[in-house]
Amino acid sequence: MRPAPDLLARRLLFFTGKGGVGKSTVAAATALLAAERGQRVLVVEADDKGNLPRHFEAAPVGFQPREVYPGVHVMAMRTEDSLKEYLRLNLRVPVLSRLGPLARALEFVATAAPGVKEILTVGKVCWEVRESIEGRADWDLVVVDAAATGHIIGQLDAPRGIKELVSVGMVRQQTDWMVELLSDPAITALNVVATPEEMPVQETIELVERAKAELAVPLGLVLVNRVLPELFTRPDEETFEALREPEATKILDEQAGPGATSVLEAARLAVSLRRTRVAYLSELREAVELPLVYLPYLFVRDQGVRVTKMVAEELGQELGL
Amino acid sequence: MSPRRRPATVTGNSLEPLLATKEIVIFCGSGGVGKTSTAAAAGVAAATRLGGKVLVLTIDPARRLASALGLEGFGNLEKRVPDEALRAAGLEPRGELWAAMLDTKRSWDDLVLRHAPNEETAYRILENRLYTNITGRFVQSHDYIAMERLYDVHTTGKYDLIIIDTPPTRSAIDFLEAPKRMAEFFGGRLLRWLTLPYRVGGRRGARVLTAASRPFYQLADRILGSQFLQDIAEFFLNFQSMYDGFVERAQAVERLLHDRRTAFTVVTTLEGAPLREAQFFCEELVARKFNLGALVLNKTLPGYFLEPEGDEAAETLCSDADGIADAVAATGIAELGDGARNARVLRTVGDSFKNFAVVARREAELKAVLSDAPEAVVTIPNFEVDIHDVSGLARIGDYLFAA
Numbered sequence: 033m034r035p036a037p038d039l040l041a042r043r044l045l046f047f048t049g050k051g052g053v054g055k056s057t058v059a060a061a062t063a064l065l066a067a068e069r070g071q072r073v074l075v076v077e078a079d080d081k082g083n084l085p086r087h088f089e090a091a092p093v094g095f096q097p098r099e100v101y102p103g104v105h106v107m108a109m110r111t112e113d114s115l116k117e118y119l120r121l122n123l124r125v126p127v128l129s130r131l132g133p134l135a136r137a138l139e140f141v142a143t144a145a146p147g148v149k150e151i152l153t154v155g156k157v158c159w160e161v162r163e164s165i166e167g168r169a170d171w172d173l174v175v176v177d178a179a180a181t182g183h184i185i186g187q188l189d190a191p192r193g194i195k196e197l198v199s200v201g202m203v204r205q206q207t208d209w210m211v212e213l214l215s216d217p218a219i220t221a222l223n224v225v226a227t228p229e230e231m232p233v234q235e236t237i238e239l240v241e242r243a244k245a246e247l248a249v250p251l252g253l254v255l256v257n258r259v260l261p262e263l264f265t266r267p268d269e270e271t272f273e274a275l276r277e278p279e280a281t282k283i284l285d286e287q288a289g290p291g292a293t294s295v296l297e298a299a300r301l302a303v304s305l306r307r308t309r310v311a312y313l314s315e316l317r318e319a320v321e322l323p324l325v326y327l328p329y330l331f332v333r334d335q336g337v338r339v340t341k342m343v344a345e346e347l348g349q350e351l352g353l
Numbered sequence: 354m355s356p357r358r359r360p361a362t363v364t365g366n367s368l369e370p371l372l373a374t375k376e377i378v379i380f381c382g383s384g385g386v387g388k389t390s391t392a393a394a395a396g397v398a399a400a401t402r403l404g405g406k407v408l409v410l411t412i413d414p415a416r417r418l419a420s421a422l423g424l425e426g427f428g429n430l431e432k433r434v435p436d437e438a439l440r441a442a443g444l445e446p447r448g449e450l451w452a453a454m455l456d457t458k459r460s461w462d463d464l465v466l467r468h469a470p471n472e473e474t475a476y477r478i479l480e481n482r483l484y485t486n487i488t489g490r491f492v493q494s495h496d497y498i499a500m501e502r503l504y505d506v507h508t509t510g511k512y513d514l515i516i517i518d519t520p521p522t523r524s525a526i527d528f529l530e531a532p533k534r535m536a537e538f539f540g541g542r543l544l545r546w547l548t549l550p551y552r553v554g555g556r557r558g559a560r561v562l563t564a565a566s567r568p569f570y571q572l573a574d575r576i577l578g579s580q581f582l583q584d585i586a587e588f589f590l591n592f593q594s595m596y597d598g599f600v601e602r603a604q605a606v607e608r609l610l611h612d613r614r615t616a617f618t619v620v621t622t623l624e625g626a627p628l629r630e631a632q633f634f635c636e637e638l639v640a641r642k643f644n645l646g647a648l649v650l651n652k653t654l655p656g657y658f659l660e661p662e663g664d665e666a667a668e669t670l671c672s673d674a675d676g677i678a679d680a681v682a683a684t685g686i687a688e689l690g691d692g693a694r695n696a697r698v699l700r701t702v703g704d705s706f707k708n709f710a711v712v713a714r715r716e717a718e719l720k721a722v723l724s725d726a727p728e729a730v731v732t733i734p735n736f737e738v739d740i741h742d743v744s745g746l747a748r749i750g751d752y753l754f755a756a
Contacts, residue, residue: 051384052627083626180384182413197483197584202575230739231415232385263701271698274688280681287677288669291662295670298658298709299702304737331708333715335625 039252039351040066042221044161044213046176046249048184048239049225050232054257058225058327059177060087061343067103068344069353071172075106076157078178078187082108087340101337105171111152118155122202150190151203158191158210161219181224181235185242188214188222188249214249221252226316228256228309237319254322255347256313258329260306263299272299325350366731368618368753371646372399372514375616377507377609378646381519382620383630387651389414390740391620391733391749392518393422396450398750401439404447405513408506412455412499412520417741422452429456429463429502431511434743442744451512455520460498468598474591483588496520497603500532504606529610529641532603616646619727623653623716632723647729649753650720655734658713663706670703731755 039045045062049055056077063073074097077084082092090100095113097105157176163169179187186193191207191214198204214220224239226232236254243251264272274280276296284292317324327346332339371378372395380392389411396409408431414424423432431453436446462479469475478484496519503517609615617638621631631648638645657663670677678695689695723730733752740749 052622053385056626083629086625227385230417230741234416263705264698268694268698268701270688271691271694272702274686275681275695275698275702277684277686279684280686280689283680283684284666284670284677287673287680288666289662291657291660291664291666292670294657294660294663295666295702295706298655298663298706301655301735301737302705302709305735308738331711333711 039221039223040069040071040173040353042173042219042252043165043171044157044174044176044220045252046178046184046188046220046222047225047255048178048181048222050235051180053225053227053232055180055225056084056177057087057340057343058223058255058257058347059175060084060340061347063104063173063175064088064101064340065344065348065353066173066175067101071103072170073104073173073175074160074171075104076160076174076176077106077108078153078176080108080110084108084177086335087337089337109153109156111149114152114156118152148194150187151194151207154187154190154214155206155210158213161213162209165219178222181239184222184239185246188247192248211248217250220249222247222249223252223255224322225255225257227258228260228312228316230312233312233316236316240320240322251322253325254316254320255325255327256316257327259313259326260302260309260329262306263303269303272303276300365729366755368395368398368647368649368729368731369402371616371618371729372516373403375514375614375646376512377503377515377517377612377615379503379517379519379610379615379617380620380649381617381634383627386620386622386627386631387733387740388620389518390418390746391618391649391651391753392516393418393452394740394746394749395618395753396452396516397439397444397743397746398753399514399516400434400448400450401444401446401747402750402754403514406449406451406511407514407516408451408453408512410453410455410503410506410515410517412518414454415741419454421742421746424452424454429453429459431506438743442742442747444743444747448513453506455499455502457498460502464498464501464599464602465595468595468602469591470594474594478588478591481584481588481591483584496530497532500606500610501602504602504609507609529637529643532606532610611643613644616644618647618649619645620649620651622651623719625719628719628723635723635727645727647731648723648727650730650732652735653716653720653732654709654713658706658710659717664710667703667706667710670699671707674699674703 040062045059047055047059047062049058059075063075066073075084077093082094085091085093085098085100085106088100088104088106090098090106093100093106093108095107095110095117097107100106157174160169160171161174164171164174178184191210195204195207195211222243224236226236240251240254243249263269275284281293281296284296288295325347327343327350330339330342332342378395380388380395382388392411393409393414396407399405400407409422411419411422411424414422419425421438423434423438431451434450434452439446439450465478465484466475469478499517499520503515506512507515619631619634619638621627635645635648674696675692677699678692681689681695681699682692731753733749736745736748738745740746
C-alpha cells in the first residue's frame with residue numbers, strides 16, 4: 033500500500049510509539065516539513081517535558097506556544113494551565129486569585145478521576161483545531177507528540193470515557209464535538225512511529241489492532257525510523273564473504289593497513305544488524321494494513337535541527353512531496 | 354545462603370560486586386534502552402555465577418523473552434526457571450533462578466483486600482467503576498504498585514537477591530516518588546475537604562456545605578455534574594477507610610528503597626535523549642540519598658570504530674579500491690574474479706565503516722560528559738541480533754561481569 037499523500041492535508045496529527053523510537057523527532061520533522069511548505073504549525077508536546085524545542089535548537093517552552101522555527105510553534109501541555117484556560121473561557125470566572133485554589137482543587141480531582149487529565153490534554157488540542165477551522169486561530173496543522181503506545185488509547189479515548197462516566201454537566205456536552213472532530217478522517221490521523229526491532233514492532237502491531245477495535249480515531253501511517261541501509265546486492269555479498277577468506281584478508285592488510293580486519297568486521301556487523309531488522313520489517317508489513325513509511329538510520333554527529341531537517345527531507349520524499 | 358565472593362565495595366566495570374552484596378537491585382532508565390533484557394541477564398548471571406535464590410521481577414517483557422523465562426500468561430505467580438533451560442544455554446546453575454511478571458490489576462486487588470477494614474468495604478471498592486478505571490489507566494498506579502509488590506516479595510524472605518525492572522514512566526524519577534505521593538494522596542487535606550459534604554451528610558444523604566467548600570461544589574457541579582462528583586467522593590470515602598494501613602505500607606516501601614541493601618542500576622544507550630534522562634536520574638538518586646550502584650551503557654558500538662588504524666584502512670579501501678580489487682582478484686578465489694565488483698564492495702565496506710565511526714565518536718563523546726556517573730560503569734555492545742533467549746542473556750551477562 034502506498035503512503036497516504038494527504039497526510040499534511042489533515043488538521044490534526046497524533047504521533048505515538050514505544051519509548052525511544054524517535055517519536056518526538058518524527059513529530060518535529062513532520063512539523064518542519066509542513067512549515068517549509070508554507071503551513072502554520074502548532075506542535076503540542078503532550079508529556080510536559082518541554083524538550084521538543086531541542087529538535088529546533090530552541091529553549092524549552094511552556095503552555096504558551098512559542099515560535100521555535102519559522103512557521104513552527106511549540107507548546108508543552110500542562111493540564112493545570114489547560115484547566116485554568118478552560119475555566120476562564122467557559123465560566124468567565126473573573127478574579128484570577130480566586131481561580132487559584134479552585135483550579136488546584138479541580139486539578140486534584142483531575143489527578144484522581146480517570147480520564148480527566150487526558151481530557152484536559154485532548155480537549156485543548158481539539159479546541160485549537162476547532163478554533164483554526166472556524167477562523168479564530170490560524171494553525172493549518174496541529175501536530176501532537178502524544179503519549180507512548182501504552183497510554184495513547186486512554187488519551188485519545190478520554191472524551192468517550194468521560195461521556196460514559198459523567199451523565200450531566202458542561203463537560204459532557206463538550207465531549208460531543210471532540211469525538212466528532214477526532215473521528216473525522218479528513219481532519220485527524222493517529223500515526224505510529226516504530227523502529228525495526230522486536231518490542232517496537234510488537235507494540236505497533238498490538239496498538240494498531242487495539243486502535244481499530246477501541247478507537248474512533250482514524251489511523252494514518254506507520255513510520256519506521258532508523259532503517260539501516262542494505263549494503264550489498266546478493267552477488268556483491270558473495271564477493272564480500274570471499275574477501276573475509278584468510279588469503280584475501282592478508283592482501284587487504286598489506287594494502288590498506290592493519291585496520292582492514294576491523295573494517296571487514298564492521299561491515300559484517302552492519303550486514304547482520306540489517307538482516308535482523310529486515311525480519312521485523314516483514315513481520316510489521318504482514319500484520320499491519322497501513323501505509324508504511326521508511327526513514328533511514330542517520331549517520332550524523334548531532335541530534336539537533338540538522339537531524340530534524342534530514343528526517344523531514346526523507347519524510348517528504350517518502351510522502352511523494 | 355550461598356557463598357558471596359567479594360567485599361561490599363563497588364568499583365570498576367562489573368556488576369558482580371553489586372549483585373553479590375545487595376538484596377534488591379532496581380534497574381531503571383528511559384524506554385527502549387534495553388532495561389528488561391539487562392535486568393533479566395543480571396538475574397541469569399547472578400544465579401549461574403554467584404548462586405543463591407534469585408528472583409527477576411519484570412514488568413512488561415518482550416513476548417519471546419517472557420517465554421524464555423517460562424513466563425506464559427499473566428498473574429503474579431513466581432516461577433522457577435528450569436535448570437535445564439540454563440544448561441541448554443551452556444550455563445551451569447549454582448543457585449536458583451526465579452521469574453515473575455507484575456500484574457498491576459491483581460496487585461491492586463490484593464492491596465485493597467489486605468487493607469480494607471472489612472470484606473464489605475473491600476468489595477465495594479473492587480466493584481466501583483472508578484476503581485477499575487484508576488487501577489487500569491492511572492499511570493502513577495503502575496509506579497506505586499511495582500514498588501509495593503517488590504516490598505511484598507522482599508518481606509517473604511524467600512530470595513537472596515531480587516532484581517526488578519521498573520515500569521516505563523513519563524519520567525524515570527516518578528516511581529521513586531510514588532509511595533510518598535500515594536500516601537499524601539490518600540491522606541491529603543484536600544481529599545478530606547473534598548469528601549467532607551458526603552461524610553457529614555452520609556453516603557446518599559443531603560450535602561452539608563461549609564462556606565469554604567460551597568463555591569467549589571457549585572462550580573464542580575456545573576462542570577462535572579453532581580452525580581460524577583458523588584461517585585468520586587464515594588470511592589475515596591471507601592478508600593480512606595484503608596488510609597492507616599496504606600500509609601504505613603507506603604512508608605515501609607519507601608524505607609526499603611532507601612535501605613543500604615537496595616541499589617539502583619541506571620541503564621541507558623549513548624543517544625542524546627536517553628542519556629540526558631540517565632544523567633538526570635543519576636543526579637536525582639544521589640540527591641535523594643538512594644544508593645546509585647552502577648550505570649550500564651547499552652547497545653554501544655564496538656571499540657574498533659575509534660581506532661585510527663580502522664579509519665586509515667577504510668580511507669585506503671575507498672580511495673585505492675581499484676588497485677586493491679585487482680590484487681585481491683589475483684588470489685584465484687572464484688568469487689573474487691570480477692575486479693569491478695571487488696572495487697565496488699571494497700568502497701561499500703570502507704564507506705560503511707566511516708558511517709558507523711561517526712556514530713561511534715558521538716557515543717564516545719557523550720560517554721565522556723557523564724559527570725555524575727557511579728563508580729561501576731558497564732558497557733554492553735550492540736549485538737547483531739535481538740536478545741530473546743537464555744543464551745542471549747548469558748552473552749549480556751559476560752559483559753555485566755567483565756573483570
